Amino acid sequence: MWWLESTLSLENLVSEIQEASNRISKLVKSIKDYSHMDRGVAMEAVDIHEGLRSTLTMLKHKFKSKNIQLVKNLAPELPNVKGFAGELNQVWTNLIVNAIDAMAPGGELSVHTYPDREYVRVDITDNGSGIPEDIQTRIFEPFFTTKAMGEGTGMGLDIVRKIVNRHKGEIDVESRPGKTTFSLCFPGDK
Ligand SMILES: Nc1ncnc2c1ncn2[C@@H]1O[C@H](COP(=O)(O)OP(=O)(O)OP(=O)(O)O)[C@@H](O)[C@H]1O
Numbered sequence: 001m002w003w004l005e006s007t008l009s010l011e012n013l014v015s016e017i018q019e020a021s022n023r024i025s026k027l028v029k030s031i032k033d034y035s036h037m038d039r040g041v042a043m044e045a046v047d048i049h050e051g052l053r054s055t056l057t058m059l060k061h062k063f064k065s066k067n068i069q070l071v072k073n074l075a076p077e078l079p080n081v082k083g084f085a086g087e088l089n090q091v092w093t094n095l096i097v098n099a100i101d102a103m104a105p106g107g108e109l110s111v112h113t114y115p116d117r118e119y120v121r122v123d124i125t126d127n128g129s130g131i132p133e134d135i136q137t138r139i140f141e142p143f144f145t146t147k148a149m150g151e152g153t154g155m156g157l158d159i160v161r162k163i164v165n166r167h168k169g170e171i172d173v174e175s176r177p178g179k180t181t182f183s184l185c186f187p188g189d190k
């Protein structure tokens with residue numbers, strides 16, 4: 001029955017291709033959402049959750065390869081922030097990549113959002129190595145890095161700080177071994 005076998009495997013193949021192309025179109029959509037390729041350049045009302053979601057989708061492979069658990073604690077209602085969606089995604093990306101770098105395999109990263117008076121707050125916490133106290137004041141300096149040559153440029157947090165300033169926001173860090181939280185605050189878009 002060679003013909004039956006080959007029909008079956010053809011069907012398998014077709015359904016695998018369908019599945020793969022579904023995955024690809026989802027990925028393309030999240031790349032578009034993430035990079036804001038198809039949007040303007042003016043400040044706009046930005047949905048923080050949308051940006052966090054597409055950033056997390058873009059970084060999924062990093063979570064997977066290091067077996068990092070993601071805990072999302074997103075406010076059911078969060079005001080928008082007036083700003084540049086693409087830049088805010090760079091903020092989430094740099095902070096989350098730093099957190100993943102600082103954790104051992106099996107670590108836990110949590111993302112917490114909540115409204116606070118007229119502000120929108122985002123906390124990103126990891127249970128990694130922590131930032132030694134004597135360098136906590138230096139991490140936002142351009143080119144400051146503790147990573148090996150060729151691994152980090154030390155520009156990540158400098159870029160983050162600049163983008164946060166441009167959005168009239170604030171960023172703070174609290175860190176001890178096993179718990180590091182970057183807390184961000186942006187004025188909501190009323
Ligand atoms: N979540 C964190 N836990 C522990 N250390 C951190 C964390 N985030 C930042 N750091 C420290 O701050 C330093 C500066 O971070 P920054 O993102 O500016 O540069 P980098 O990650 O070293 O390089 P780049 O982001 O340019 O690839 C890091 O090298 C690291 O020592």
Ligand SMILES: [Mg+2]
Nearest residue numbers: 094098156157
């Ligand atoms: Mg970095």
